[in-house]
Amino acid sequence: MLNAENIRGQLGTKWAARNLIFKEITESTNDDAKMLGEEDAPHGTLVVADVQTSGRGSRGRNWETPGGSNIAMSLLVRPTAPPDKISVLTLIMGLSIAQGVEDLFADNEEFADYPQIKWPNDVVIAGKKICGILTELHMNNDNTINNVVIGVGINVNMNSFPEEIEDIAGSIYTQTGFKVDRASVVAACMKRFEENYEKFEKTYDLSLLKEEYEDRLINRDRTVKILDPRGEYEAVALGIGDDGALKVRLSDGNVVNINAGEVSVRGLYGYV
16 A cells, blocks of 8 residues: 555665655656645655646656556755756656666566666666656756656556557556556665665766666667657667767767757557
8 A cells, every 4th residue: 555654664865755645646756746846844754645637747648546556756855956947857766766666676586677767767667667756956046956756656556548649558567567556666765766866976977877877778779760840760779878868879980978868769560
């Protein structure tokens, strides 16, 4: 069961989610965390909801969380990094979710579907997206960082999806055949995020996490379709830079970096 007591009972962190706010229903955990940030909530504050009615996804999409099956959560952090380094936190959370989900199945010999990442931060199991992430930076009037809220939606035990997303979306359950305790998912992912965040704070980039991220990059060394507002093109995905940009090799052999927010990447024949 997803509740504050069960999450706290499984936490293995020093600061991540130690200030835990659980809500049966809310409009947006990101909005809740933003408000808490304005009230000086501590670094590592986590808002978790069973039901989210007005969540936000990337590019203005809605992300609703029905009760009893999924996770909506938002983590408040107060980085020491400069504002131009914050975008990589989205990739770090994506890596942390993939690692955390895999950790849940560490002793299950029947688990064969390694969680992967579709750049920059979609977590994918057996070709379907099980997680979305939205990071929001909140600044002070003097252009210093007040806080960063990283919103996460994880499809855990959901078994059906709206027609418009059923070709893309899956859950841990639909993609593995196993139902899992949602509180254990929260705890496992927070443990991994705490570890990864502390590495980020040493360098303010992905240099200490790049190898683990690239090991999960689903389109690495494969031809992908780059959806650029200036025109679509194909390239071979090579990996990421320390700044989180995707390195691709163009048809003329040149290697260039592309940045999240400017373009989208798809597989040649579908989502991945």
